[in-house]
Amino acid sequence: MLSWLFASSSQRRILGRPAGVSGPTPWLIAIMSFSMIVVAAAGLAVSNTAGTIAKSAEHRYSVQVPDGARNLPAVISALRSARGVSGAEAVPEADMRATLKTWLGSEADNPDLPVPAMASFDLAAGADIAAVERQVKSAAPNATIVAHRENLRPVLRSLRVLQWLALGLVALLAAAAAAAVVLAARGALDTHRFTIDVMHGMGATDVQVTQLFQRKIAIDALVGSAAGAAAAAAVLLLFTASATALGELTGGVRLGLADIMLLLLLPLALTALATWVARTAVLTALRQAL
Incomplete structure (x- = not known):
């Protein structure tokens, strides 16, 4: 199923590029990966803060004595x-x-x-x-008794809105990354149109041609996602170590193990999305050209 990842040296030379990553695609993916992880981490921290506040105020009451x-x-x-x-x-x-x-x-x-x-x-x-x-x-x-959860309801509502806003921003960044990959894939097709025609003339199928571009974009996306994730991790560790604005915003709430695992999955998910989008875009363009 993943045999397209292990192309031979002759297959890698077909597109006329040196081994490794090149072009703007890895940089675009790195920026998107960095932004997605930072925004997702902030959203998870806000969600944890809202949960902590709600839990602490669930059974807490005040008595006011005028x-x-x-x-x-x-x-x-x-x-x-x-x-x-x-x-x-x-x-x-x-x-x-x-x-x-x-x-x-x-x-x-x-x-x-x-x-x-x-x-x-x-x-x-x-x-x-x-x-x-x-x-x-x-x-x-x-005397009157007031439930703390009633007083905190507007605050919790605002935190939930911020949580969903972060989720929406992550989705928008993923959509922007997918759009950038589509443009990169179509640009690569136009650049190598003559090579593709030669391959078709030698009997290569659309799927075989697509695998060449799919492999290149998958590697670019993986490298870019990993670089963006590393930069985001450094920034988040800096915030955590210095207890700056992010720590004050979340009241010292830290990300849990499940949150960290979810953040680690984001670069892999972004790579998978870029690979699938590239395959779909290239295969669709080849079939429309026939």
């Missing part, structure tokens, strides 16, 4: 005695004011500014949040 800190000890006591509640703790007022500084600036430190008291707790899976809410309201009637 009456201030005087009712907070009773709320904490009610939470810790409620069934299914764990990790109940008060949010320090200093943290609340530090958060308010984002919008109010130095005014957030004004002692006359009323700051609601807040507590956070975890709820076991299957526990009754309504029962917990009744117990909390018995200690502080004005």
